[in-house]
Amino acid sequence: MSPSSRRAAVAFLVRKHGVSERRACRLLGQQRSTNRYRPVPGDFEKRLVKDMRRLADAHPRFGYRRVHALLLAEGWPVNVKRVERLWKLEQLRVPPRRVNRGQKAGGTGENSAWALPALRPIHIWSYDFVSVRLVDGGPLRVLNVVDEYTRVALGSHVARSIGSAAVIAHLARLFEQHGRPEMIRSDNGREFVADSVKEWLAGQGVKPVFIAKASPYQNCYVERFNGSMRDELLNGETFHSITEARVVINGWLEDYNTFRPHRALGMRTPAAFAADALAHPKTSE
Template sequence: MARKRFSDEDILNLLRQIELSLAGGNDVATACRSAGVSDATYYKWRKRYGGMGKSQLSELKGLEKENQRLKKIVAELELDKLILKETLDVLKPKGLTVTDLRQAIVKARQRLNTSERRTCKTVGMPRSSQRYLNRPKDNEDRLRLALIRLAKQYGRYGYRKITKLLQIEGWKVNYKKIEKLWREEGLQQPKRHKKKKRLYHKDSSVIRLRPKYENHIWSIDFVHDRLSNGSSYKMLTVLDEYTREALCVAVKPKMGNAEVLEALYPLFLCHGKPEFIRSDNGPEFAAENFQKWLTKVGIKPIRIYPGSPWENGYNERFNGTLRREVLNAEWFTTIEQAKTVINKWLKQYNTIRPHQALNMRTPIPETLHQNGT
């Protein structure tokens, strides 16, 4: 038999009925039997509703509803607290990504058995973002492969130079997109160096003479390195400061002022004579016969202030690039091997490698280089 269920008003009326029966001289068992309830039910009802009127009963029902509402609010706040506690370790880092937040929400739902709607609302994450599936496009996969290929081919290039090379290949991308993919692939980030202050005269004029046109100023300098057997060799680097074209990297075991003239003479025949040649104060460049010969052929030598290599900054930068991209990456066993690799890189530097000072253009285009050779 199904259990009877009474409303609060029904219970109050039955209690009144039983009390009237008791007042008429009946015992508790008889009064309860006439009302259709047991003695235990009567005593339980009397303990809870005894002496109440209809207004008091309404107040009790209101208090019970309010109590249930408050309990629900407390439970919800406690649940929100637990959700935030589960995701707190992920929310702490400053570089939080949407993917990290999605994973934190999934873990919180698994541990607390909460709904997606409730968890996303507590954390402040739109459900549409939680359900979004990143579908990489086919062209992005091909772009990644092209990016990795160029990064392997030109290991010391940063993402800006790689962006320019991709644009030359026909990709319509900007450097921000390439930087994002560059970081996702974990490729090398070029280190930033502090800028050095320029050297000034007392009258605030710049000491270094600036190039104004092609063949205005050439800069020369030496780079030293060792072969795998420990023997040393020298490289003479010649740079046109205006066009940024590397005119020559002469590689020899030993090199004095006579070898310097021997390396420069073919360049004068091929490119014409410069108006100035800038160098440091090394004995090869400060030699009297070298200085006199330059003066006789109509070239003005410029020697930087002792201890101020930044005055020959164009060539110093080129030498640093040569060392980073070739000398530090290759291990030569013979002078001929060094010449072959360096000459191959020199062609790449002049015709392929984008130069920031030239608005990401190369010193000389590939077609011009082929026509010239």
């Protein structure tokens, strides 16, 4: 007896003798899942695939599970395994997620410290970040700005996070205090290449110059300063708060500029070298 014949016999027993489907199937040796199976029309999967593709095109970020849920909502009597099988056969897939990594690196080796050197005080500044942590593990960022010719540390901004707006605010304070450089050198960090920073610098008459990607040695003056700060201060200090970090770092900057002899300046301090360079511009090099 074929499964379809058994299916008819089960229906007869249920209808004629009032027995349950379970008992009728047991008497006839019919699996209940087989008995409940309903033949699928010949074009069922063709129409299903058509609707599945329609939904996938309309919702390109949806996978087969969400598409299956939409098919159910539209009245399709189909389980998720069939949708998954057809999804693979049709080679449907969710496109890879696009990650916005911000501005692309636009620097070049022509903007390195040796290819484009500072020739006098307030000619070229450079800036970069150094990171540190509080005792409780909280992150801190320090934005350092250095005059490349005199090696003077112009100022450090300390905060938990520093975005482009904070970069602009810090530079504005330094411009008011020290004057505006002709150029400012940096890497291609997103805070430095942000359109808002570049537009603000253009309005101040300052040209941003970007070193080549992944070439921190091309921004050697601020990198060397950051290394000194880490070696002489950050590695030996523990900070319990942002306020404490600001006070200690600003105190170290004062010593760096006015007390610490600098080998590249003939063991003069940056402040003394800067004063001499401004007083005797022709003989200061």
